[in-house]
Amino acid sequence: MKKTLLSLSNLSKQFDGKNVLDSLNLDIYDGEFITLLGPSGCGKTTLLRLMAGFEHPDAGTITLAGQDLTGTPPEHRPLNTVFQHYALFPHMSVFDNVAYGLKMEKRPKEEIRERVDEALAMVQLQDFKGRKPHQLSGGQQQRVAIARAVVKRPRLLLLDEPLSALDYKLRRTMQGELKRLQRELGITFVFVTHDQEEALSMSDRVVVLKDGEVQQLGTPREVYERPANLFTARFVGETNFFPGEVESIHDSAITVDVFGLKRTLRRPDFPVRPGQPLHVLLRPEDIRVLDPADAQGVAGKIIERNYKGSTLDSVIQLEDGSEVLASEFFDEDDPAFDYRLGEPVKVSWVDGWEWLLPEEADESVHEDALTDA
Amino acid sequence: MTRWLPRVYLVLVYLMLYVPIGVLVVFSFNDSRSGYTWGGLSLRWYQSLFHNNAMVEAMWNSLWLALSAATVSTIIGALTALALHRYRFRAKKVLNGMLFVVMMSPEIVLAISLLALFLLVGIQLGYLSLLLAHVTFCLPFVVITVMARLSGFDESLPEAARDLGASDFTMTRTVLIPVIMPALLAGWLLGFTLSLDDVVVSTFVSGPSYEILPLRIYSMVRVGLKPEVNALGTLLLVFSLVMLMLSQWILIRSKR
Numbered sequence: 321m322k323k324t325l326l327s328l329s330n331l332s333k334q335f336d337g338k339n340v341l342d343s344l345n346l347d348i349y350d351g352e353f354i355t356l357l358g359p360s361g362c363g364k365t366t367l368l369r370l371m372a373g374f375e376h377p378d379a380g381t382i383t384l385a386g387q388d389l390t391g392t393p394p395e396h397r398p399l400n401t402v403f404q405h406y407a408l409f410p411h412m413s414v415f416d417n418v419a420y421g422l423k424m425e426k427r428p429k430e431e432i433r434e435r436v437d438e439a440l441a442m443v444q445l446q447d448f449k450g451r452k453p454h455q456l457s458g459g460q461q462q463r464v465a466i467a468r469a470v471v472k473r474p475r476l477l478l479l480d481e482p483l484s485a486l487d488y489k490l491r492r493t494m495q496g497e498l499k500r501l502q503r504e505l506g507i508t509f510v511f512v513t514h515d516q517e518e519a520l521s522m523s524d525r526v527v528v529l530k531d532g533e534v535q536q537l538g539t540p541r542e543v544y545e546r547p548a549n550l551f552t553a554r555f556v557g558e559t560n561f562f563p564g565e566v567e568s569i570h571d572s573a574i575t576v577d578v579f580g581l582k583r584t585l586r587r588p589d590f591p592v593r594p595g596q597p598l599h600v601l602l603r604p605e606d607i608r609v610l611d612p613a614d615a616q617g618v619a620g621k622i623i624e625r626n627y628k629g630s631t632l633d634s635v636i637q638l639e640d641g642s643e644v645l646a647s648e649f650f651d652e653d654d655p656a657f658d659y660r661l662g663e664p665v666k667v668s669w670v671d672g673w674e675w676l677l678p679e680e681a682d683e684s685v686h687e688d689a690l691t692d693a
Numbered sequence: 694m695t696r697w698l699p700r701v702y703l704v705l706v707y708l709m710l711y712v713p714i715g716v717l718v719v720f721s722f723n724d725s726r727s728g729y730t731w732g733g734l735s736l737r738w739y740q741s742l743f744h745n746n747a748m749v750e751a752m753w754n755s756l757w758l759a760l761s762a763a764t765v766s767t768i769i770g771a772l773t774a775l776a777l778h779r780y781r782f783r784a785k786k787v788l789n790g791m792l793f794v795v796m797m798s799p800e801i802v803l804a805i806s807l808l809a810l811f812l813l814v815g816i817q818l819g820y821l822s823l824l825l826a827h828v829t830f831c832l833p834f835v836v837i838t839v840m841a842r843l844s845g846f847d848e849s850l851p852e853a854a855r856d857l858g859a860s861d862f863t864m865t866r867t868v869l870i871p872v873i874m875p876a877l878l879a880g881w882l883l884g885f886t887l888s889l890d891d892v893v894v895s896t897f898v899s900g901p902s903y904e905i906l907p908l909r910i911y912s913m914v915r916v917g918l919k920p921e922v923n924a925l926g927t928l929l930l931v932f933s934l935v936m937l938m939l940s941q942w943i944l945i946r947s948k949r
Contacts, residue, residue: 373855393855394855395857395858395859400857404849405849407852408853410872411871420857420867424863425858468853
């Protein structure tokens with residue numbers, strides 16, 4: 321059984337009368353890599369700052385391993401932060417930056433030197449001890465910030481979009497390194513990002529946030545394959561939404577009318593009744609593009625094709641004007657596989673690969689939230 | 694022709710600026726009593742300057758005043774700048790504006806109002822009145838210098854220090870003050886030079902008990918130009934050059 325390390329209960333926070341967090345509950349397990357994912361303004365950074373102690377909640381409690389931390393100032397919390405723009409002390413050398421936390425603990429000089437060397441070796445910066453932060457590249461500064469935070473051996477490491485200032489390639493390298501560090505140190509990582517790809521590839525669990533409320537909490541696979549609502553479905557990855565209507569209900573399956581096709585699909589967890597409108601969600605890689613002569617499938621034509629190296633991504637316009645994204649792997653037998661623009665095709669999917677969601681009352685609001693991100 | 698014309702122009706501009714200073718420096722080593730004829734090289738005016746007890750005393754007075762005024766205004770100014778930067782309060786804009794009023798208002802107005810205030814409160818004109826007056830006109834310059842540095846200050850630095858276990862006081866001592874130190878030094882130097890060569894305000898608020906250098910020179914020149922003044926001017930020139938180099942050195946070091 322997983323042990324809860326940090327427990328947030330009923331946390332609320334307002335800024336200038338605006339709710340940023342609204343009675344939020346979250347349990348973080350000991351040793352896990354958990355990611356707070358959401359568009360800007362969703363409250364993820366505020367949540368992190370509450371954990372670190374830079375902000376105080378209007379209501380609710382923060383408990384770390386059974387100890388109430390709610391009123392504890394940041395310097396007395398056994399957790400450390402990696403800041404978005406690193407926040408390295410510009411007047412101190414790399415060594416002094418990393419040693420700062422240990423000096424605050426009044427550790428003996430010998431121990432400080434050993435532990436700083438060890439931390440710098442961990443991030444492969446042992447040769448940069450004497451440099452000042454401005455003499456380092458962005459990636460190196462990032463490593464110093466990480467070493468400075470982990471040298472105190474915190475129970476929990478908070479990371480506030482630490483990779484957002486790095487270029488794509490360096491970001492991928494650092495993602496791998498962070499995962500490795502987390503495994504080696506066994507420290508619980510709370511990682512904040514607005515990058516869903518980063519969240520999926522790094523985390524044990526993902527918390528999808530919107531307007532200060534948890535939309536979904538689950539493993540990356542759950543969040544991607546079984547989104548809890550339309551917001552999560554739209555925010556995490558690309559999704560096609562097909563309008564469906566329940567025709568008939570069986571024991572473990574339902575028949576749904578999608579663009580006039582009768583498909584027998586797995587019965588969802590939420591209650592359904594005949595005639596109910598549904599969203600049929602399909603990821604681009606679940607779409608099958610068929611020959612126009614094929615009996616099943618929805619007719620449309622190719623309006624865009626993008627060669628992506630390992631996949632061919634296409635946009636298909638259906639007869640009702642809606643667009644479908646398809647992502648297909650290249651077939652070894654047919655390396656010349658391609659489409660021409662305007663080519664008529666049919667679109668289908670394998671039954672059971674879809675995910676069903678009920679219609680939501682305020683669907684237009686989700687669209688707005690997404691354009692902000 | 695087109696090639697040497699700009700050069701001649703440049704040379705003329707620089708001659709215009711530096712010939713008077715050059716003349717002053719050269720004549721400070723002049724043996725002749727007259728200010729217009731060359732009588733050979735000599736250090737006699739430096740000698741007589743240092744034997745002029747009233748002059749030496751005024752010099753020390755001025756230095757001490759500038760030192761204390763710069764220090765006091767740097768301390769008050771830095772705290773003011775920090776408060777203006779850190780906290781949001783209602784009178785913030787008013788306070789900020791008032792600093793500029795002090796800086797922009799004519800010196801003579803400041804001088805008269807300070808004199809009136811000192812007479813009203815009953816402060817004897819002397820060191821104390823001079824110090825208060827000098828701190829008053831130095832303060833806005835220090836506040837603005839420090840605020841400029843703080844506006845580029847990364848707000849997550851104090852948080853990082855707290856996060857690593859520093860109390861608010863330790864954070865201020867080990868992170869905040871070192872980071873704004875160049876601005877503190879620049880503000881201090883600015884205050885020092887402002888105080889050192891102030892005439893207008895000092896004329897009004899100084900008393901017979903505490904004579905300072907600019908006023909001493911002023912009164913000396915009024916009764917006739919003595920070559921001693923050239924020597925004094927040369928010394929002041931060297932002194933301000935040293936101060937200038939010092940401030941540049943601090944600035945360059947802080948940028949690294």
